[in-house]
Amino acid sequence: MITFLAGGDETCKLIRGLRSFADDSDLxxxxGTADGMWVSGNYALPALDAVLFLFSGMLDTRDWSGIRGDSCATARFLQTMGRSEPIIVGDRERAVHIARSDLLAAGLPLTAATEVIAGQFGIASTLLPMSDDEVHVAVECDGEWLHLLEYERMQPPVSAIQRVVPVYPRRPRAGAKALACLAASRAVVIGPDNPVSRVLPFLCCEGMREALEERFIIALSPFSPRAPHRPEIEAMLFAEGFSPDAAGVRRLYGDMVDVFVQDARDPVEVEGAMRLNYALTSQGRAESLAWDLMAVIRQHAGA
Structure with missing residues (x-):
């Protein structure tokens, strides 16, 4: 089994590429749940939901979030009532939030609630949240703290970013089933998502880093000259004391990662990095990269 740590849309693109030639049951x-937010009484988890929608064939791949063809009548009507929400939620997407919140209110942990919803969608892959405990990322911009989703919606100048921190009432524990899933995996792939806001929250979960250190891990740099520029990643790396490039990402991940993958055209030199041609800008390129990664896994982690 191959396990992905999915914190954002770039990993979803890579997973879609791999699904073109791998069985869902092997994935x-x-x-990540650090983008979790309660919206009008319901628990939104965009990163988790994107994977749910991807495997169920509903994901809107224009922006890699939400449900394809969804309407926003509820959100718009709330606006007319003077009750604007911090993020725009589609109507069918909201139904998923309601179902999740009902399951949580009934006493199910987030892992079990996710398994119920995935089962209702007929998903064959194993899909689990990183933790059953609530945690979210906050971004400090010019002295004002913003929830990660608010930051992404407002898109303040990257020069305003001062700190990026996980927020929780108590240190979250990695989910028991998530840890068991990692233990049963022959390889773990950390996709090219934002390493600070989307990947580091995994490592703040008690037990997660130790579990990952026991696995064969491939991590992909989020920087590619052939992909759209992502200045917010550079700014967040700099704010956390890392160089705003692939070398900074490699240092952030440390010894936990066995193979660090860079785009072949990235001018930044990272000692020991594997160079591959990639940019997740099309289905074909995602499939090509996924194929190359599978070759690496077969070589280093067995068939």
Whole structure:
């Protein structure tokens, strides 16, 4: 089994590429929950939901979030009532939030609630949240703290970013089933998502880093000259004391990663990095990269 740590849309693109030639039953995803937010009484988890929608064939791949063809009548009507929400939620997407919140209110942990919803969608892959405990990322911009989703919606100048921190009432524990999933995996892939806001929250979960250190891990740099520029990643790396490039990402991940993958055209030199041609800008390129990664896994982690 191959397990992905999925924190954002770039990993979803890579997973879609791999699904073109791999069975869903051989894939697992531990999804980040640090973008969780209660919206009008319901628990939104965009990163987790993106994976749910991807595997169920509903994901809107124009922006890699939400449900394809969804309407926003509820959100718009709330606006007319003077009750604007911090993020725009589609109507069918909201139904998923309601179902999740009902399951949580009934006493189910987030892992079990996710399994119920995935089962209702007929998903064959293993899909689990990183933790059953609530945690979210906050971004400090010019002295004001913003929830990660608010930051992404407002898109303040990257020069305003001062700190990026996980927020929780108590240190979250990695989900028991997530840890068991990692232990059963022959390889773990950390996709090219934002390493600070989307990947580091995994490592703040008690037990997660130790579990990952026991696995064969491939991590992909989020920087590619052939992909759209992502200045927010550079700014967040700099704010956390890392160089705003692939070398900074490699240092952030440390010894936990066995193979660090860079785009072949990235001018930044990272000692020991594997160079591959990639940019997740099309289905074909995602499939090509996924094929190359599978070759690496077969070579280093067995068939």
């Amino acid at each position: 697992a995803v531990v999804a």
